[in-house]
Amino acid sequence: MLNRRSFVWMAALGALAGCGSKFRTYNGPEVTRIVIYKGERKMHLVNGTTALKSYKIALGGNPIGDKQYEGDQRTPEGAYLIDRRNPNSSYHLSLGISYPNEQDVAQANAIGKSAGGDIFIHGRARKHRRRGKDWTAGCIAVKDREMEEVYSMVRVGTPIYILP
Template sequence: MLGLLFIPLLPAMAQEPGRTVDDVLALYADKVQRRLQPRFLFADVDWPPRQVSLVAFKDTRLMELWALSDSGWQHIKDYRVRAMSGRKGPKLKEGDRQVPEGEYRIELLNPNSAYHLSMKLDYPNEFDRQQAQQDGRSNLGGDIFIHGGGVSSGCLAIGNTAAEELFVLAAMIGQDNVSVLITPRDYRFRPLQSVSPDAPAWVDDLHAKIADRLRLFPLADKR
């Protein structure tokens, strides 16, 4: 879900220190299962699933949850991204307030987030570092999270209920079984467009790769 711009914490958003992932599961797992299991059963996907993917669209501030079944990826649910900063285009440096673009993994589950619960992305990933070296860039930033609450700078804020669902799901199936695809727009029905004349030359190729990856998640399978 960038260097995270410091935002003063609201008292209601702070968590008691020392809470563990197991503590979060004890608090929310039953509730999350009651909400999500019927959706997985409707999509003919086992609960808990063996692998899920989150697909986030910058332009519409929508995040789709997909789960892998024997017949391919099945759409489970949509979430509204309540806050993100920046514009079309990947994150290039610390402090640019851009949400990165590309495919990422969950690096860390944070049960003590100031924004209820959070999941850290592995930005910068190998691709990001390679392009930065090619461009001669350094200080790429980091600490990119998908988190609860409704404010964010460089991360993706999805609200507390959604954060509970995705955090618990990731904890249940293992964070290595969760992928996150962040795209500037929905290339399943919208054409590729150049970002801007001054964008690095590799950005258009990145968006073409994202568009190709999106073919795994067909619109026709959204219920």
Template sequence: MTLLTLFSAVSIAGVDLVKVDKSKRRMYLMEGKEVVREYRVALGRSPKGHKRQEGDQKTPEGRYYLDFVIEDSQYYKSIHISYPNLRDRAYARVHNLDPGGDIKIHGLKNGERRPANYVQSFDWTDGCIAITNQEMDELLSLVTIGTPIEIVW
């Protein structure tokens, strides 16, 4: 079983929103209307459109929250995104689908020995948002649990 712990950190830059523009492969850490940090990201292998079910390899779209850090992860540090929300679950129930739910922002897969820019050179996740390990460290130092994340195409 995965060990989950709540992450508590002081938001150094006052980040109050994480925005992801899937069409540009960019993630922005926002303080009010100001971009504090910008990262190039890799997404699910089939990134266009909203995630509807487990295995569709799409990164969800909409407003979610960064809800916990996963200590025992397959990836170098990861922070969970609160997908699926109530709307996602309702859609899945009506259409008899499994919405999935293990959506995170994470670094490289543990044991990978690749250059940092490999992470963002193509879409390779199953629906997560990937950044470099160094960027993952920085992200975790700048956001707090409960920070909203808006993901759009």
């Protein structure tokens, strides 16, 4: 039988174990779309016409203009969907963006290049925490704690609009 001291000790250990998880729960309004303003370095999680949360973001190392081809260090612009979730990301957690679409592929092919892929919203991960404002290869990055929140709120199929 557990005495009171043992019970309190076990409860405290259980509570501490839960603090270390990167997976959060969210029970608020549905995120109906994500809107990113590259020029402002802002990402908004939106329900209807209400911004539920807003975050400062980092972009690709060459942040001005639309992504043209793989390796150009630009973040794409346009309408996409969140198409996958990666709980084992090298960047803490990540949400995949449905880039490239048919237009992106055609545009890259027209200049003899590949459109690339693997564009995500992700965290910073330890090795990227001290990097400058725009450091990704074309992705959208937030702080790890913020990514935990975003990951809990956003579902596969959510539209994302990336604007200049």
